[in-house]
Amino acid sequence: MQNITTKIKKSLYLWRRSQVPIQQPNRISKIDNLIIFLICILISVISSYKLLLISPLNISDVISWFFNFTEALISSCILILISKKENPTISSRQIILIITLLLASQASKLAFASTISPLSMIIPPALIISQGMGSITALAWVSIASFIWPDPTVTINNNLFFILLVCASVVSLFGARIRSRAQLLQLSILVPIGSLLSRLILIGKEKIFFVDKQEFVFANGDIFSDSLLLAIVMLFTILFIPIFESIFGLLTKARLLELADKEKPLIRRLSLEAPGTFEHTLLICGLAEEATRIIGGDIDLIKTGALYHDVGKLHAPNWFIENQDGSKNPHDEIDDPVRSAEVLQAHVDEGLKYARKNRLPKPIENFIPEHQGTLKMGYFFHKAKEKKININENDFRYNGPIPQSKETAILMLADGCEAALRAMNINASDNEALETISKIIYSRQKDGQLDDSNLSKGEIFLIKRAFLNVWKRIRHRRIQYPTTKNNTFS
Ligand SMILES: [Fe+2]
Numbered sequence: 001m002q003n004i005t006t007k008i009k010k011s012l013y014l015w016r017r018s019q020v021p022i023q024q025p026n027r028i029s030k031i032d033n034l035i036i037f038l039i040c041i042l043i044s045v046i047s048s049y050k051l052l053l054i055s056p057l058n059i060s061d062v063i064s065w066f067f068n069f070t071e072a073l074i075s076s077c078i079l080i081l082i083s084k085k086e087n088p089t090i091s092s093r094q095i096i097l098i099i100t101l102l103l104a105s106q107a108s109k110l111a112f113a114s115t116i117s118p119l120s121m122i123i124p125p126a127l128i129i130s131q132g133m134g135s136i137t138a139l140a141w142v143s144i145a146s147f148i149w150p151d152p153t154v155t156i157n158n159n160l161f162f163i164l165l166v167c168a169s170v171v172s173l174f175g176a177r178i179r180s181r182a183q184l185l186q187l188s189i190l191v192p193i194g195s196l197l198s199r200l201i202l203i204g205k206e207k208i209f210f211v212d213k214q215e216f217v218f219a220n221g222d223i224f225s226d227s228l229l230l231a232i233v234m235l236f237t238i239l240f241i242p243i244f245e246s247i248f249g250l251l252t253k254a255r256l257l258e259l260a261d262k263e264k265p266l267i268r269r270l271s272l273e274a275p276g277t278f279e280h281t282l283l284i285c286g287l288a289e290e291a292t293r294i295i296g297g298d299i300d301l302i303k304t305g306a307l308y309h310d311v312g313k314l315h316a317p318n319w320f321i322e323n324q325d326g327s328k329n330p331h332d333e334i335d336d337p338v339r340s341a342e343v344l345q346a347h348v349d350e351g352l353k354y355a356r357k358n359r360l361p362k363p364i365e366n367f368i369p370e371h372q373g374t375l376k377m378g379y380f381f382h383k384a385k386e387k388k389i390n391i392n393e394n395d396f397r398y399n400g401p402i403p404q405s406k407e408t409a410i411l412m413l414a415d416g417c418e419a420a421l422r423a424m425n426i427n428a429s430d431n432e433a434l435e436t437i438s439k440i441i442y443s444r445q446k447d448g449q450l451d452d453s454n455l456s457k458g459e460i461f462l463i464k465r466a467f468l469n470v471w472k473r474i475r476h477r478r479i480q481y482p483t484t485k486n487n488t489f490s
């Protein structure tokens with residue numbers, strides 16, 4: 001009996017934990033809420049108004065219109081909720097993009113339902129949404145856009161509807177995982193070919209008219225023209241994805257990888273003007289990547305975020321220990337702990353300025369303040385206490401916020417462990433390294449820095465193991481290999 005009660009309590013605890021938002025949701029302004037609401041109303045009107053055009057109109061028609069209208073409105077709201085659940089930091093611009101695409105597909109279905117294939121109206125927007133907002137949002141969008149049909153009298157072939165759902169699901173699932181523009185191009189060619197072949201099998205050959213018709217665009221039902229039109233629309237969509245990225249702040253995998261290019265001006269500047277910080281960044285990338293892989297997080301996001309986390313140090317590189325050559329330390333020269341703490345906080349504030357100036361996406365920008373959280377600048381705090389300056393502990397803490405996601409929390413832990421691991425003796429044992437890592441992580445936990453990150457105890461254990469594995473790699477790299485007499489290597 002006691003066993004069952006414990007199990008119920010445990011399940012209730014896990015359920016409650018799963019309901020805690022991983023990240024604080026973005027606030028949506030009243031004007032944006034109004035715009036979103038108006039677009040939802042417009043979608044509902046487009047999806048249902050035809051029922052009011054039946055003459056003579058009787059009460060049962062009005063009731064069925066009301067049901068259709070409400071159904072479309074509720075579906076739009078469900079779509080917004082799903083997108084918010086999958087992307088807790090989704091911005092109002094991105095929600096507007098999702099429902100505007102729904103509005104556009106409803107409007108085009110209304111205008112061209114009998115002339116253009118539904119494949120070309122549903123699949124390309126699904127690609128944009130899966131790239132920017134993830135598979136679940138894209139799948140939800142596809143199901144809502146496919147089932148709310150503006151004109152109930154228009155019915156499409158069941159087989160075609162099945163092919164549409166399969167192709168759109170494939171695009172939604174793969175679209176979110178695609179890591180390069182070349183793979184996108186492959187998808188936009190393979191999906192139309194797949195739809196062509198499956199229609200040949202399911203619908204039959206009698207509907208092939210190839211492109212000897214002049215109006216192939218409006219030849220709905222022609223298997224070849226439908227697939228060709230789909231391929232063309234998908235290729236155009238790929239061309240426009242970078243524009244969507246910059247207007248709506250979408251963070252696609254391809255954009256993340258582009259930002260992670262070390263030839264980007266900001267990263268190049270970091271390597272030239274703050275070489276020590278650049279080296280620290282590269283080591284952190286290795287630690288954070290390994291830890292994120294082991295807990296199943298977003299590796300591309302953390303790799304890019306780690307690369308930009310300390311760009312703010314560019315405002316005064318020589319004020320940070322990793323860039324000093326040991327001759328002089330500006331902190332010693334000014335001998336003012338309060339001023340030194342301000343310089344440390346400035347690397348976060350200036351980093352945010354660099355991020356905005358270089359138009360870095362919000363999820364990357366979040367790594368800049370969250371990797372420091374509200375950590376105490378212990379060294380300068382103790383110095384101030386020694387000097388008996390009347391101080392408040394909060395003046396020696398970073399402004400935060402504390403990490404709001406698993407990825408930013410991992411970066412904070414990697415940032416803390418990097419210097420300690422680098423400084424460790426080459427002969428240190430694995431246990432000593434693990435002890436050092438555990439001490440640093442425990443101090444962050446005790447300080448409440450991981451409270452909003454949703455990292456579980458099991459994940460923290462795995463992160464420690466991942467850091468240890470990286471340490472073993474570093475140690476291996478530092479071991480001097482014996483060379484042959486004439487100093488050649490095989
Ligand atoms: Fe930092």
Ligand SMILES: [Fe+2]
Nearest residue numbers: 280309310415
């Ligand atoms: Fe750092």
